[in-house]
Amino acid sequence: MKEPQTHTGRIALVTGAARGIGYAVATKLAQRGARVALVDLERPDAQAAGLPAQALAIAADVSSEAGWAHIGERVRAQLGDPDIVVNNAGIYPQIMLEELDYAKWRHTLAVNLDSNYFSAREFVPGMRKKRWGRFVNISSNSIGTNLPGLGHYMAAKMGVLGWVRGLANEVGQDGITVNAIVPALTNTPGTSKVPEELKRSVWQLQAIKRFAEPEDIAGPIVFLTSDDAAFVTGQALVADGGMYKIS
Numbered sequence: 355m356k357e358p359q360t361h362t363g364r365i366a367l368v369t370g371a372a373r374g375i376g377y378a379v380a381t382k383l384a385q386r387g388a389r390v391a392l393v394d395l396e397r398p399d400a401q402a403a404g405l406p407a408q409a410l411a412i413a414a415d416v417s418s419e420a421g422w423a424h425i426g427e428r429v430r431a432q433l434g435d436p437d438i439v440v441n442n443a444g445i446y447p448q449i450m451l452e453e454l455d456y457a458k459w460r461h462t463l464a465v466n467l468d469s470n471y472f473s474a475r476e477f478v479p480g481m482r483k484k485r486w487g488r489f490v491n492i493s494s495n496s497i498g499t500n501l502p503g504l505g506h507y508m509a510a511k512m513g514v515l516g517w518v519r520g521l522a523n524e525v526g527q528d529g530i531t532v533n534a535i536v537p538a539l540t541n542t543p544g545t546s547k548v549p550e551e552l553k554r555s556v557w558q559l560q561a562i563k564r565f566a567e568p569e570d571i572a573g574p575i576v577f578l579t580s581d582d583a584a585f586v587t588g589q590a591l592v593a594d595g596g597m598y599k600i601s
């Protein structure tokens with residue numbers, strides 16, 4: 355069945371798009387009619403070639419300002435200024451305090467959070483000119499868990515929520531929305547080594563008792579990047595199979 359063409363004419367940029375959630379998002383946006391720039395540390399040529407709409411593969415490190423200057427240059431030259439930016443690239447190594455030196459702390463913050471700031475500096479001006487734009491940044495429901503060794507990651511993903519709210523306040527009058535997605539533990543290459551027992555203990559806390567698939571996270575992102583979500587901004591949409599309880 356052909357997907358509804360909700361994103362025809364849009365230019366979307368997805369980071370960490372070579373695999374996992376990022377690839378699912380890039381695929382879904384392309385199926386909905388967007389032209390997509392896929393960014394990853396190594397150029398995701400094969401992934402871009404397999405998409406059903408025009409796509410561009412870019413190699414860049416999203417943790418640096420220079421990386422974003424390169425992304426901006428490439429995407430403008432090949433596709434144009436992005437209407438949609440999905441800040442998905444992330445790392446989540448488990449590192450206990452004793453091993454967490456400053457370089458490791460900074461790196462986690464840089465990939466998961468600094469990237470969100472750099473992307474806004476690079477692409478808000480173009481969105482303002484068009485008076486239309488969408489940012490979706492990926493947080494994590496691990497921010498509410500008792501898992502050890504993830505303090506650096508939780509700090510970054512909490513930071514994503516604060517940044518989303520703050521940026522939304524500055525660009526709301528320009529037709530630009532900024533939101534976060536808060537996924538559950540999801541079946542991606544990044545979580546392939548998580549022990550089965552731990553995965554199961556997580557599902558037991560969800561209303562929907564199965565492992566989240568990347569497409570489960572991509573769906574809400576498609577909504578937030580559509581015209582339908584024009585009045586939704588500064589929000590964190592929890593996509594965790596019903597683990598989070600409103601109370």
Ligand SMILES: NC(=O)c1ccc[n+]([C@@H]2O[C@H](COP(=O)([O-])OP(=O)(O)OC[C@H]3O[C@@H](n4cnc5c(N)ncnc54)[C@H](O)[C@@H]3O)[C@@H](O)[C@H]2O)c1
Binds near residue numbers: 537542
């Ligand atoms: N998988 C989960 O359980 C889960 C849960 C909650 C949130 N998240 C978040 O979702 C996002 C995607 O997670 P995933 O599980 O699909 O990850 P993954 O490890 O499977 O894939 C991440 C991709 O990002 C790329 N990447 C890493 N650092 C980069 C950098 N500096 N510059 C450019 N690209 C870089 C990697 O090369 C990889 O292709 C991350 O932000 C993660 O924190 C994941």
